[in-house]
Amino acid sequence: MRMALGVSYQGRAYAGWQSQPTVPTVQDALEKALARFVDSPIVTLCAGRTDAGVHGLMQVVHFDTHADRPDFSWVRGVNTFLPSDIAVQWARHVPQSFHSRACALRRRYVYVVLQSPVRPSLEAGAVGWVFRKLDHEAMDKAAQLLVGEHDFSSFRASACQALTPVKTLYHVHIHRRPGRPVEDGRADTRHSFEPCYWRFEFEGNAFLHHMIRNIMGCLLMIGQGLKPPEWMAQVLAARSRDAAAPTFSPDGLYFAGPVYGPQWGLPERTPAYDWLP
Template sequence: MRLALGIRYNGQAYDGWQSQPSGRTVQDKLQAALSQFADQPISTLCAGRTDAGVHALMQVVHFDTTAVRAPVSWVRGTNSFLPDDIAVQWAQPVPDQFHCRASALTRRYVYVLSQSPVRPSLEAGRVGWSMRVLDGDAMRAAAAMLLGRHDFSSFRASACQALSPVKEMRRIAISRHGDTERCRWHVEFEADAFLHHMIRNIMGCLVRIGQGREQPEWMREVLEARSRLAAAPTFSPNGLYFLGPLYAAAWGLPPEATIEGGGAAYDGPP
């Protein structure tokens, strides 16, 4: 039987998603918990790998097993073996043809940025930070230049394993929450797929533009350069959240994971 799970986690304590010899990754913790609950080795695949310090509101994984349990039991039983900062949200049997990565129609992230004269304290590790006031209109003008299908090599990490740097950016929405110099910015991204560090590298450029250190037109120059050397330094992982992939409703997943259902919404740091 093939099962899909929706997972939420705070990535502060982990070396990213993908399993590593240290064992300090989200995948390592999830597979250990699943294996204990199922009483057999469980190996998972995920919809989108996240870096160290990056969070997820709706990571989707799938795995094959001969263990027979009710969906609610997979949720509660697995959670009983997981650390407090990782939790299964739902479990759903799926056809053998379902693949959490290949079946995804789109993927979404949000970057949460605190604009404040002083660094975050209570939200440390869960939001990015700009000490300077940001110009939202300038950032939106720059972001518009990234929409559509482009070669995103300028925003690609050297360790990226993607076969092609060409991706389709479908949406970037920038919103400000609060009217004083102390406020929060949400930058939402949607694309068919993302390159390694792509969003953090774009954020580095957007913040530089928002702070007035570059003009919005600079973003087009960076994009067309197709060189990582042209872009700003990689921005902090702290405020990055994987909102999750979206699938066709025909797979029978919960509404928060489907195109028709609108997907999981971001409602503030967990």
């Protein structure tokens, strides 16, 4: 039978999703736990691979097995053998025609940034960080220039294995979550802005290697006033990685999961969606 699992994880301790022979990966940890649970080797296929340090709110995997267990048993049983920073959120029996990657209609990513004069501590590894105030209107104007079908070569890593750089970005939403205002009148006015979190949401049919992190690098340059919003169109049109900003940190990047058609009956979100700033 074929099973689908929704898996969440903190990526900081792992060299990405995909199995590698000499470093810890999320896939290796999951497959090891599955093998212990059913006492047989299991190979998983995922909806979208994540890089080192990138987190997963709802990675979806599928695999074939002879083990016949209730859905809740797959969740609790497999989690018994997983490290504390990886957890199966749900399990479903699915038809043999289901494929976690091929059946995904869209994919979603979220990037969380802390805007603060002081670097993150409790959130270290879970958020990106900027120490300058960000301009919401400028970033949103630049982000909308990316919506639609485009050649995203300027945001493509050299190691990208995608067959084409042409992808469709359906929307980019930027939200600001206010923090506590700085009230110390003695503070240096250059750094006494209100600390807050920014949440950048991306949804597209597919994404290139490092595409979101490279877009984030450009958006944050624009948000800090280092480039005008119109610069984003110039970067996109250049179709050259050299035209864009440096790749931003993986710390605040979350794979929010794929979007499937209703015929599969799979969950669309996990509780982690509501925890994330």
